[in-house]
Amino acid sequence: MKAGQQGRSLQPSSSLVSLYLAPKNQSERFAFLAEWYDPNAALLRRYELLFYPADGSVEMHDVKNRRTFLKRTKYEDLRLEDLFIGNKVNVFSRQLVLIDYGDQYTARQLGSRKEKTLALIKPDAVSKAGEIIEMINKSGFTITKLRMMILSRKEAVDFHVDHHSRPFYNELIQFITSGPVIAMEILRDDAICEWKRLLGPANSGLARSDAPGSIRALFGTDGIRNAAHGPDSFASAAREMELFFPSSGGCGPANTAKFTNSTCCIIKPHAISEGLLGKLLIAIRDACFDITAMQMVSGFQ
Structure with a gap:
């Protein structure tokens, strides 16, 4: 707001607090350790799979090479109820097997799941x-x-x-x-x-x-x-x-x-x-x- 708008001005001693209001758990994310069988190399490749339930987006990191494999991208075909240890999930046509939790928060939140x-x-x-x-x-x-x-x-x-x-x-x-x-x-x-x-x-x-x-x-x-x-x-x-x-x-x-x-x-x-x-x-x-x-x-x- 500019000084003088609606007949008011900001004094030098005035303070402004800028607030960004986001839905609760907007930044919540769950982490899993996942494996994918690469038929070309005949190898099991391991990834960290991150899922953000607020917008249904996913992110993947190559564990061995320590680099980002997939930047955070919205993916509507993956749901929170699909995420449990032992399940197979498809992420952009790549079938991943979830073999472990990626962090303690995910284990605490989803540890009782199937x-x-x-x-x-x-x-x-x-x-x-x-x-x-x-x-x-x-x-x-x-x-x-x-x-x-x-x-x-x-x-x-x-x-x-x-x-x-x-x-x-x-x-x-x-x-x-x-x-x-x-x-x-x-x-x-x-x-x-x-x-x-x-x-x-x-x-x-x-x-x-x-x-x-x-x-x-x-x-x-x-x-x-x-x-x-x-x-x-x-x-x-x-x-x-x-x-x-x-x-x-x-x-x-x-x-x-x-x-x-x-x-x-x-x-x-x-x-x-x-x-x-x-x-x-x-x-x-x-x-x-x-x-x-x-x-x-x-x-x-």
């Missing part, structure tokens, strides 16, 4: 898949992907890369390739820790004494033939889910379909959403059918 993890039923417990899936549903998990498959030796080596120096490594590889496995992507709050709790201790004998109601106590035999597996960190969950449910265009391990002396059974969506999958698998088995292949699909009309 996570995804891998649940793997091993060859020794495939016949008990119905009972295990029933326990998964009753524990508050949602199964978002499911597929029966068989691992090649190379895939088994990739899967057990962290156990390469263990004395039981060869036995581990032989066991996991001895028959079909059932891989699932499961979802709930604190999924990684809650799935590990439901599994129980890795040694089934110890599980029977320390966690008698756990999956490994009920269906496992020892430390190797222990019924099921779950990753123990966000990064491991992302790596293992990429092996069984690849986002890079691959098809993953081979399916187990035989297509001979068999028929097709379709479990409809309402039965899945009502948590009846485990009960139905038990009923099919108890009617003397062998389930030779299984896959969860979407998009049927």
